[in-house]
Amino acid sequence: MIVWTDYDTGNHRTTCPACGRGERDKTLGLTIEADGKGVAHCFRCAFTESYRPDCGARPQAPARPRIKAVATQKHETLSDYGRELWSACKPLSGAAAAYLEARHCRIPPADGDLRFHPVLKHPSGRTGPALVALITDAVTRLPLSLHRTWVQADGSKADVDPPRLLLGGHRKQGGVIRLWPDEAVTMGLGIAEGIETALSLAWAYTPVWACIDAGNLAAFPPLPGIEVLTIGADNDPAGTAAAQACAHRWADADAEVYVTRQTQNDLNDILKEAA
Template structure:
């Protein structure tokens, strides 16, 4: 149940009581009207709850059954659309550089696989600046997909849902965003789930790559020539398990492995709090 009295008039975002995966998983949109009436709806599971002061009680409506869409993977490698979009992107500058600096991230080198598009359309219709990461196979280096993050210069993500998207119909498993090029990777490498987390890890451990999510980090393969792996682990159940699985595999291969620990959810949260 939602504690309606805790919210002021206006729009709010919070964790869904039905499908929420953590405090940062704010898929529930909640609106309080001036007369005290309220309605909440989850964009993921369709959980709905409404409130009227004159009822004296809250009325909860169960989520309607949903049919899970089956997404057919069409592209094993980056599509022509993806290649054209990547070619249209520019080196990090302007809003992109301001966004990363506001989040206290290291700006990666220009020959890494993170670029910037000044005006890209979101499925909601919004058009704005975007960080674009090229996802390549961790082993073969084959381009696979693109990771897009709609951003603002003050370090916040754009007010769209969701602010991060992969290209539909493209393979993501086994991919990484090489924030530093292969030529910069000699005997050591840092990895993390998100781009901002990897660029926070880079203050202490560079070069660094983003594995995109916990599943890819858990499966990150042992690569030849890398003797030391540093993992910037997210402080949640999925992040901890992924880091442990990856670290165990690399340790079994007789590589030196370090895993970060912090009270905050990820390394970027530490930098933002310190700032």
């Protein structure tokens, strides 16, 4: 407690009644005006008290620090880092091809947007081979981001958490992975959420693209010139809802739409069980 009447007019430094550590710990600044009014403020703990001769002392809640929001940078198109990484990738081979073959996926053509990086660093610090897929806007074809899957030489996923990652700070909404190039897409197209599911659908239907997740598949827009759409749907609530939303949109645009059905979670599970 501050004994205000002990101080003359002017500025003083004294021990804070809230956080003081002894008589020599003078973190409290105290000012007395000529009319007897005073104000005190601790420079360590922000304790504040005011004083008026007719009202006495009045403690005040310390002001809350103002926190300035820092906006995370969001790249609307692929960053320079992403472009350099994509340029450093190679055609599918080695551990990347082994991974797809182990999952009984169809290997996409070399001119599709799925490649291989032999020594890609994971945020955990581990470095190893990875599948790298270019994500482009479904309509404008602008490069948006990269999708990476770390794998091992024996064809299994790498022991990292998580084994799949998108580039941070990049937009993926409205994006697809063109596993077959645009030139291969004429009257029909097959789509699925994940790369492996799309490449499982590819045994029965090509060309195929991956939409990355259920949200992107649900929002996949009708594209000019494509008259038939085949959807490799995941058998879970999100996958079923996404497939139905996409199917209705394309049907309303006068396209012929087919949606797969299976008791397993996705088409790739069927292939693995059959093998």
